[in-house]
Amino acid sequence: MQTLPNPKTATATAPEFDTTIHRRKTRPVRVGDVIIGGGYPVVVQSMINEDTLDIDGSVAGIRRLHEIGCEIVRVTVPSMAHAKALAEIKEKLAKTYKPVPLVADVHHNGMKIALEVAQHVDKVRINPGLYVFEKPKSDRLEYTQGEFDEIGDKIRETLKPLVLSLKEQNKAMRIGVNHGSLAERMLFSYGDTPQGMVESALEFLKICESLDFRNLVISMKASRVPVMLAAYRLMVKRMDELGMDYPLHLGVTEAGDGEYGRIKSTAGIATLLADGIGDTIRVSLTEAPEKEIPVCYSILQALGMRKTMVEYVACPSCGRTLFNLEDVLHKVREATKHLTGLDIAVMGCIVNGPGEMADADYGYVGKQAGYIALYRGRDEIKRVPEDQGVEELINLIKADGRWVEP
Missing domain, CATH: 3.30.413.10 (Sulfite Reductase Hemoprotein, domain 1)
Structure with a gap:
């Protein structure tokens, strides 16, 4: 006769009833005075919506976010002028408030911009689908291996100076893949799929590792929650197979606004966190950036990962x-x-x-x-x-x- 478990001890002894979230072990990556991964608390991020050329407005926006608990703030740098403006922003923050960990977003053939902004921020975020922009050919039927490899060589050539600069300064990089902006050759090779997202990230990861640079954070964002979940889970699987332990930045991109935007973000972010996946989060709302921070903390508190409120x-x-x-x-x-x-x-x-x-x-x-x-x-x-x-x-x-x- 089968013995029934004692309900008073079952939850304490049976692994399937373990109520603790066991986070995936990742390497620590320093961003300013904040550490992502390595068992440290999940880090909260957001992004200002001021034009980076507006020095005073940007400083005020960064400060507002930091004062309510945003631990890392991202800014956009679409031009060299924007990149140089960050030097003034960083200096003014230090004089009028305090140093704040800053991340710069670099897109579209941004090597020169990235090299400039790397002098002024703590982390540079690049989008593999846009960093070396491939002009789509409407009549293309396939990519030959030679064409594929030629672009891969160009990526390495343009990425190497940035990697070496960040390595020398002991700064970080986020390889931020977006489902909606995969490079054309990845779309031809893998389709508009989580696999395409993962292979895009791995290509950049392997270049960085070949240059002995590992201050890396990875994101696999999508606007559809099931795609986002599949991409992160596949990324973890592939990293585990390759012996990689990079921390993950979680987010549902373009989640929208209001109640649904919050629910959509929570569905994606909390699902992965509950599985132990994720080291830093950003809730992307079509609202004032300050509205994102309470949602982040509510997610972390609901999962027992932060205690920041009643x-x-x-x-x-x-x-x-x-x-x-x-x-x-x-x-x-x-x-x-x-x-x-x-x-x-x-x-x-x-x-x-x-x-x-x-x-x-x-x-x-x-x-x-x-x-x-x-x-x-x-x-x-x-x-x-x-x-x-x-x-x-x-x-x-x-x-x-x-x-x-x-």
């Missing part, structure tokens, strides 16, 4: 609820949202309350009409009239020395 546990309400749960949760949140590192539960009744909120630091539970019970962990501390509930919850947190003024 975690609220609240039941969905039902006929047993003894007070206006939505209204009370709003009041509790408004009173405590500035705190960090706490779990606070707001439960409508005694049926599920104490059990469902067992892991919370503090609980607010409806037990009888007009009164609520306040809990510290599993222990009921006091019952108070409902109209005093939020005030007494604050007093309890203060009594424990865990309150800070807003």
